[in-house]
Every structure is written in structure tokens, then in C-alpha cells.
Amino acid sequence: MKIDYEHKMAAHCENGAIMSLLNHYGIKLSEAMIFGIGSGIYFSHLPFIKLNGLPLTSFRPWPGSIFKRTSRALGIDIEVNKFRDPVKAMEALDRNIEKGIPTGMVVGVFYLDYFPAPYRFHFNAHNIIATGKESGYYIISDPIMESFERLSYDNLKKVRFAQGLQAPRGKMYFIRSIPRDIDIKVAIIKGIKRTVREMVVLPGPYIGVQGIKYLSKKVRKYPKRFSPGVAMKRLGQIVRMQEEIGTGGAGFRFLFAAFLQESAALLENPKLNELSSQMTGIGDMWRDFAVQAGRIIKERNEMETYDTIADLLIEISEKEKKVYQELADIVRNASTHQP
Amino acid sequence: MKENQVPQDDANMLEGKTRDLQYAVDEHGKYTVVKSVGWEPKNIVLQQTWExxxxxxxxxxxxxxxxxxxxxxxxxxxxxxxxxxxxxxxxxxxxxxxxxxxxxxxxxxxxxxxxxxxxxxxxxxxxxxxxxxx
Known part of the structure; x- marks a missing residue:
């Protein structure tokens, strides 16, 4: 059984999985749109939570939340199943494929056969879509791969039951029904409002733009508090979380900027275009941060110090704050025009 | 990031199996996607981890x-x-x-x-x- 399915590539696997599933059911939304509606921008630095013994810096919302928010905002009915028994999980998947339902799954990448080896860590929130089964092999549409991939029964079973942090436990999801007409404008405003809330309104030093400032304070102290090796490891961890796990920091700013640009046309608000280009500028600054941090780790020159990158973070934090505040003004006005 | 600034720093991290999708603006300021084989800071931190x-x-x-x-x-x-x-x-x-x-x-x-x-x-x-x- 092979479902007639169009493979879609995306920058981020979670957006990509939703995008291509919706596309299959005739709803053409861009990755950026899904990212914005699901409020994919996020920041938190939680020094008291450790990942591999290093403080956790997160550039993305909890895996699965973009998915949940987008489907809720668009009114799409999705069924999500979790399993205890791997064999039953695979049977349920087979039944779905027989019925011709493309089925999304959350998997770990560590044992994922076709994945590039240098990226195979114990990361358990990757999203793939099964679109058929042919001579014992599953046909997989993985949003970050360029074309369809194949997985054996044993391998798929193993990655669906990956262990460790956020073990997926065979989680699979599929669309049951979609509403006849979707009010995209309301969904956009909802998404922007949530982004504003998470980035500037929520109190406390750890989350949102305040969190970026807090991180800057910490980074500035690294060379005094730690040996060069440990300081570099900590800095490396930040860049890794920023750029590797689902294209975090800069990549997400560009995605958000693309979302604002699309929204500008849909909401007929040219102000959003301006904010979009400001966001692009902020994305470029995040890229600068990664480049400079990389140079420090490689010890290639004396130009960049922990002080200069800490200053850069403060600048980013202030610029982002301005953008979110202006967004807040726009959605406050726009929401009154909605029925 | 401009379309032509999308980095192509290959350190064989993707092993030729796929490419990264990057969002960048074209000459008219409109967003588009460009495929990238890698970016140096990313390669550096990956290498650091593997070491x-x-x-x-x-x-x-x-x-x-x-x-x-x-x-x-x-x-x-x-x-x-x-x-x-x-x-x-x-x-x-x-x-x-x-x-x-x-x-x-x-x-x-x-x-x-x-x-x-x-x-x-x-x-x-x-x-x-x-x-x-x-």
C-alpha cells in the first residue's frame, strides 16, 4: 500500500510535519505561517536544569506544542495515540496505512538509519510521516530530508520506542477531519498574541527577552567563573541549542520574519512588513552571535571575548523587545476589528 | 540574511544525505528558501561535541x-x-x-x-x- 503523497521539505521538522499533513488534505499553508500561528518563537535559560551537565538554554517551545496550538487554532481534529506495547503500536500504524491515512510519528533520531551520523544524538522529538509500506519497508516522508526515505520494520519500531528524555512511546497522530472553512486571520492574531505574551509579558528573569538578558549576564561571567575548557563547553552548548536542535535561534527569527511578511499581506497591514525586516536584522545578529562564539571555541583570535558577545546579547534582547511591543499594539487594535 | 549570503560551509556533517533549508530574503526583500550544505559555527560546535x-x-x-x-x-x-x-x-x-x-x-x-x-x-x-x- 502506497499513499499518493507529496513530500514537503521544511527547516523545522515539527512545522514540516503539520504543513505536509495539511497539504495532503488540501490546506495549503506555508511553513512560516504554521510556525507563526503555533507561536514557535521562544526563549528560556534555566540554569538549574541541566542537560548533559550543562545549563539548559532553549530556543524552541516544548516539542509538540507548535503542533497542538496550530491544530487548535485552525480547528482541525487530530487523533493522537500512545502505546505501551511496540508490536501493537506497529499494528495500529499498519492499519492506518491500509486505510490510506498518512500518519505522523514522533521518533528518536539516535537509531534512525537514514539520518546523517554526526546529528544522531539522543534527541527524541523528531517528526516523520509514514506514507506507505512496500515489501516490508515503510515509506517515510521526513520533513528535513530532500526526498522519501525507507525504514525497516525493526528500525521503525526501535526509533518509535526510543528511550531517554521525552521518550516518544510510539506516539502517532493523524488528521480525522478538517473544518470546511478556516479563518486564518483570527489564527494569525492568536499566534502573535501568544508570542508577545511568552516573550515580553511573562514575569521572571528566565523567559523571553528578559531571559536573553539574563543569559548575557551569565555569559559575561564565564571566563571568571570557569576554566577555559568548561567556559567553552558552556558556550558551545548555547550555540548547539541555538542552531542544531531544530534550527533554533537565528533560523527561527527568519521564519518568524517570513510569517510577518505573509501576515502583512493577509491582514493588509504594511506595518508588519516593517517589523518583518526588523526581525530579519535580529536574525542576522543571532547569526553573528553564533559566528563569534564559534571563534571563541576555536580560539582563533583575540577580537571576540565573552564581553563582546554578552553585549551583543543585550542588544538583541532590547531590539526584540521593541518588535514584540509594537506587535502587541498591532494585535490589540486588530483584534477589535474581528467579528 | 540575503539569499546570496546563505552559508555553504561543507564539513561533511550532513554526509551528503540531505541539506538544510534556510530562509533568506531576495533582492526585493521577499522571503524565499535556499538549501545549504552547512554553516561553520554549527560545524564547530558539532565537532566539539564529538571530540x-x-x-x-x-x-x-x-x-x-x-x-x-x-x-x-x-x-x-x-x-x-x-x-x-x-x-x-x-x-x-x-x-x-x-x-x-x-x-x-x-x-x-x-x-x-x-x-x-x-x-x-x-x-x-x-x-x-x-x-x-x-
Missing amino acids: DIHKRMNHARKLVKKGRYSPLYYHMKKHMMNKRMLGKYAGISVFRVWLHLKPKKYAKLNEKYIQKYKYAFNMKPEEDLNYVDA
């Missing part, structure tokens, strides 16, 4: 050869696991995993357990669990 993992692996190998731990310890480090995770993958309790890390207990392991560990490390049944070189 760290290899260091731990080599250290583990030394300890196994000294007879301080059983070969399981080496495989555990090689697969970036801890006792808990290994236990979960193999379906063996953490306490038992802890026992089997001791060379004496490991030497008496029956075939059933060995196969379970091989499954956890994604090894074929005929591969040798005692082999810690290379």
Missing part, C-alpha cells in the same frame, strides 16, 4: 582494559547512554545493569542478557560484545 564523546569513549576503553569495568561500560559510553537509558533500551533493570558493569558479574552473563544488550546497542546477534577496540 568530547570520543574522549569519554577512549577513557572508557582504558578502564575496561584495566579490568575496572566490563565491556558494557565501553559500549554504554560509545552510545552516549547512562545506566538508566541502557536498562530501558535493553529491558533490564537499572540495578542489574549496574551489576553487569562489574567484570566478574559480566563474565557469568547468560546468552539471554547478552542478546538484550546487543539489541540495545543495535548490534547483530553474531557481533562480539567483548570487542572494545577500533
Whole structure:
């Protein structure tokens, strides 16, 4: 059984999985749109939570939340199943494929056969879509791969039951029904409002733009508090979380900027275009941060110090704050025009 | 980021299996997507991580050869696991995993357990669990 399915590539696997599933059911939304509606921008630095013994810096919302928010905002009915028994999980998947339902799954990448080896860590929130089964092999549409991939029964079973942090436990999801007409404008405003809330309104030093400032304070102290090796490891961890796990920091700013640009046309608000280009500028600054941090780790020159990158973070934090505040003004006005 | 500024720093991290999708603006300021083979800062931090993992692996190998731990310890480090995770993958309790890390207990392991560990490390049944070189 092979479902007639169009493979879609995306920058981020979670957006990509939703995008291509919706596309299959005739709803053409861009990755950026899904990212914005699901409020994919996020920041938190939680020094008291450790990942591999290093403080956790997160550039993305909890895996699965973009998915949940987008489907809720668009009114799409999705069924999500979790399993205890791997064999039953695979049977349920087979039944779905027989019925011709493309089925999304959350998997770990560590044992994922076709994945590039240098990226195979114990990361358990990757999203793939099964679109058929042919001579014992599953046909997989993985949003970050360029074309369809194949997985054996044993391998798929193993990655669906990956262990460790956020073990997926065979989680699979599929669309049951979609509403006849979707009010995209309301969904956009909802998404922007949530982004504003998470980035500037929520109190406390750890989350949102305040969190970026807090991180800057910490980074500035690294060379005094730690040996060069440990300081570099900590800095490396930040860049890794920023750029590797689902294209975090800069990549997400560009995605958000693309979302604002699309929204500008849909909401007929040219102000959003301006904010979009400001966001692009902020994305470029995040890229600068990664480049400079990389140079420090490689010890290639004396130009960049922990002080200069800490200053850069403060600048980013202030610029982002301005953008979110202006967004807040726009959605406050726009929401009154909605029925 | 402009369309023509999308980095193409290949360090064979994607092994030619795929490319990264990057969002960038074209000359009219409109967003579009460009595929990238890699970016240097990303490559640097990935290399940093792998160097760290290899260091731990080599250290583990030394300890196994000294007879301080059983070969399981080496495989555990090689697969970036801890006792808990290994236990979960193999379906063996953490306490038992802890026992089997001791060379004496490991030497008496029956075939059933060995196969379970091989499954956890994604090894074929005929591969040798005692082999810690290379």
C-alpha cells in the first residue's frame, strides 16, 4: 500500500510535519505561517536544569506544542495515540496505512538509519510521516530530508520506542477531519498574541527577552567563573541549542520574519512588513552571535571575548523587545476589528 | 540574511544525505528558501561535541582494559547512554545493569542478557560484545 503523497521539505521538522499533513488534505499553508500561528518563537535559560551537565538554554517551545496550538487554532481534529506495547503500536500504524491515512510519528533520531551520523544524538522529538509500506519497508516522508526515505520494520519500531528524555512511546497522530472553512486571520492574531505574551509579558528573569538578558549576564561571567575548557563547553552548548536542535535561534527569527511578511499581506497591514525586516536584522545578529562564539571555541583570535558577545546579547534582547511591543499594539487594535 | 549570503560551509556533517533549508530574503526583500550544505559555527560546535564523546569513549576503553569495568561500560559510553537509558533500551533493570558493569558479574552473563544488550546497542546477534577496540 502506497499513499499518493507529496513530500514537503521544511527547516523545522515539527512545522514540516503539520504543513505536509495539511497539504495532503488540501490546506495549503506555508511553513512560516504554521510556525507563526503555533507561536514557535521562544526563549528560556534555566540554569538549574541541566542537560548533559550543562545549563539548559532553549530556543524552541516544548516539542509538540507548535503542533497542538496550530491544530487548535485552525480547528482541525487530530487523533493522537500512545502505546505501551511496540508490536501493537506497529499494528495500529499498519492499519492506518491500509486505510490510506498518512500518519505522523514522533521518533528518536539516535537509531534512525537514514539520518546523517554526526546529528544522531539522543534527541527524541523528531517528526516523520509514514506514507506507505512496500515489501516490508515503510515509506517515510521526513520533513528535513530532500526526498522519501525507507525504514525497516525493526528500525521503525526501535526509533518509535526510543528511550531517554521525552521518550516518544510510539506516539502517532493523524488528521480525522478538517473544518470546511478556516479563518486564518483570527489564527494569525492568536499566534502573535501568544508570542508577545511568552516573550515580553511573562514575569521572571528566565523567559523571553528578559531571559536573553539574563543569559548575557551569565555569559559575561564565564571566563571568571570557569576554566577555559568548561567556559567553552558552556558556550558551545548555547550555540548547539541555538542552531542544531531544530534550527533554533537565528533560523527561527527568519521564519518568524517570513510569517510577518505573509501576515502583512493577509491582514493588509504594511506595518508588519516593517517589523518583518526588523526581525530579519535580529536574525542576522543571532547569526553573528553564533559566528563569534564559534571563534571563541576555536580560539582563533583575540577580537571576540565573552564581553563582546554578552553585549551583543543585550542588544538583541532590547531590539526584540521593541518588535514584540509594537506587535502587541498591532494585535490589540486588530483584534477589535474581528467579528 | 540575503539569499546570496546563505552559508555553504561543507564539513561533511550532513554526509551528503540531505541539506538544510534556510530562509533568506531576495533582492526585493521577499522571503524565499535556499538549501545549504552547512554553516561553520554549527560545524564547530558539532565537532566539539564529538571530540568530547570520543574522549569519554577512549577513557572508557582504558578502564575496561584495566579490568575496572566490563565491556558494557565501553559500549554504554560509545552510545552516549547512562545506566538508566541502557536498562530501558535493553529491558533490564537499572540495578542489574549496574551489576553487569562489574567484570566478574559480566563474565557469568547468560546468552539471554547478552542478546538484550546487543539489541540495545543495535548490534547483530553474531557481533562480539567483548570487542572494545577500533
